[in-house]
Amino acid sequence: MYLDTILDYNQQFVGSNQHEPYKTSKLPNHKCVVLTCMDTRLVELLPAAMNIKNGDVKMIKNAGGMITSPYGSGVRSLLIAIHVLQAEEVLIIGHKDCGMQQLDPSFVMKQMKAKGITEEEIQSVTDDGIDVEEWLAGFETVEEAVTNSVDILRTHPLFPTAIPVHGLVIHPESGELSIVTRGYRQ
Numbered sequence: 001m002y003l004d005t006i007l008d009y010n011q012q013f014v015g016s017n018q019h020e021p022y023k024t025s026k027l028p029n030h031k032c033v034v035l036t037c038m039d040t041r042l043v044e045l046l047p048a049a050m051n052i053k054n055g056d057v058k059m060i061k062n063a064g065g066m067i068t069s070p071y072g073s074g075v076r077s078l079l080i081a082i083h084v085l086q087a088e089e090v091l092i093i094g095h096k097d098c099g100m101q102q103l104d105p106s107f108v109m110k111q112m113k114a115k116g117i118t119e120e121e122i123q124s125v126t127d128d129g130i131d132v133e134e135w136l137a138g139f140e141t142v143e144e145a146v147t148n149s150v151d152i153l154r155t156h157p158l159f160p161t162a163i164p165v166h167g168l169v170i171h172p173e174s175g176e177l178s179i180v181t182r183g184y185r186q
């Protein structure tokens, strides 16, 4: 069981003071908040490729590194980072070969049913006013998805216009970053 492996390791980790090098505060040293994808390849690669250390930035992750709704948890986290935790710059980082690219919602629903979710349960979500297919949908190209997320933020009524929002794409193997949109004003 992975949890037990983690707990065993954790006792050692804490017992031998291995946490010392990670001491920092909850405010981001570089006054920056990052939204990116939960992809396994990025867990260590993204911070390493950007020289991000513990304490440097606020890091938000979800499937695709996307903002899908102006009032979802992604935007709420970004707004908290800016208004409460002193972030002054936003990086939205998608990546090549993302699982959310061209994700077919009907495939996801098929997988749900294979795990025992019933038609009635899916219907109950629809009855709550959620278009499940639309809610699960991925994106066409990562550049489009990044641009779309950046635009939602830049035009959000609760988002300060002075805060730059940058859109980037990272390669999940080389770690190379490319700019989709720079947020600094001319």
Ligand SMILES: [Zn+2]
Binding pocket: 037, 038, 039, 063, 064, 065, 095, 097, 098, 099, 100
């Ligand atoms: Zn991804």
